[in-house]
Amino acid sequence: MDELDRNDLVLLGDKDLWLEGIMDQYGERLTKLAYNYVKDWGIAEDVVQDVFITCYKQFDEIDKVISFKAWIFRMTINKCKDVLKSSFIKKIVFNKGIFDRLSSSVLSPEGLTIKRNEEEVLSKCILSLPIKYREIIILYYYEDLSVLEISVMLKMNGNTIKTRLNRGRDRLKIKLERGRI
């Protein structure tokens, strides 16, 4: 469904049909996006469920949204961040020092042998990046968004995004190199 269709449905006020459409269009994508943040399919599912329910409730306001895609992405991201912030996991596990140690033993790129699928190593390394770098790398490479689009979506300065993109790549490189040994 393209933007025009959606707007037509919004104009027609057919809420249910519209919901069906956006679920088809964004459901899979947002679930994966959410997973990149929360790293748990169950939680990702909950987040996305929440997103669509919010969409449905805000149906009347939707026509005021300039870019629906940016809006729904942003909402998903924010909900993920809320989950990360609020969750017990964050307080214990995401505590910096511990997280680093954990990530090196659990996701241990070092432990992965050369035989392991390269793609899998890359994916896992990305998922083990700190959220602020992981987020940008995912949006840029996985979601294929431009720096400008990301900056609008995250309400973040373009230079900050570029910096994080660079640092993220550096960190990723180190992780990958360690993984290859």
Place this chain on the structure above:
Amino acid sequence: MEDKLQNLRKAMDSTTHNGKHFTEVQKAKIKQKIRSVKTSESHEPKKHMVFGFTAAALSILVLLVSTEFMITPSIKEPNDGSTQALIDDWEIRNEYEENGEVLFSVYPDPGLSAEKPYGYLFNFTAPFDTFEGKELAIYAVHKETGERITVLAPNKVVNPPSGYSSLERFTTNFAVPAGGIWKYEVFVDDQLYGNVIVSVREKQYEEREEAPINKDWEITPTFTVKTENGERVFQGIEGEIAFMEMEFKVGQEGKTRWFIWGEDLQEVNRENLVVIATHKDSQEEKVVIDSNHWEVSNPEYEDESFKSILGAQASQHAVFSLPSSGLWRLDAYVGKKHYRSIIVEVEK
């Protein structure tokens, strides 16, 4: 590495993200959840509907319904007796007549408004044996939404109130959930006895007059919250409404962030945050903020996520100024709801 990253989607989708994760089951779950939210919002107490009414009884009643606006008796001539008359009869009247005789009238509290319980005095004219040993119930139907609620559960009438021979002075206390026109239906032993139509004002939000005009105009104190990056000072009432401390100088715009607590609030609210400033001496009023820029957890503030530190449900950044020096009262509203007043002093 860049080339690998260029194919990141493929890499992830074939490994960590492999498979379909947004299934028809998930879709169905969402739809079901939406439906359940919808039905719980519009609770339909159909069980209170009385179906024991025969069409004949209905039509007789309909013929007899009148309103206080029916001054000329000629209007009361029997018409076709369709049920429509009963349903569409929404003209406000505090009396219920049958055969030209007032069966009862209601005297609601003059301040009657939504959501708060108010006292109602019903004056029934029939002798006590009409009610004795029977169950009296009152249901309310909202004109706008059709919502039907029980405001007085069926209750056996045993004795007349002391000092009265019948129910000339039957008092009850109840609240209706919304403003607008309400029909109160009185049932005696599950039979519709009559109805009255009452206008209920919208919920009365804390009137601005109730804000401390005659009080001390004491400057609202600040409170401090410790964050990872040091202490932050807020002015207002923690747990209700507060903003990040800012300097108030005449005409000088200041940037701050408002935090509002409330269970009915969401991160993004339909209604605007409106802040009305009132000057103590001149009583000058000024709308300083009227904005829907609800702050969604902003990654820029990830290091100092005040909202999570403070636990406020909603927040907004705002830039505003006050036009003259002295004490100002800031009354914050989200929609019509008032969220306390904050007194600030503006320097010259």
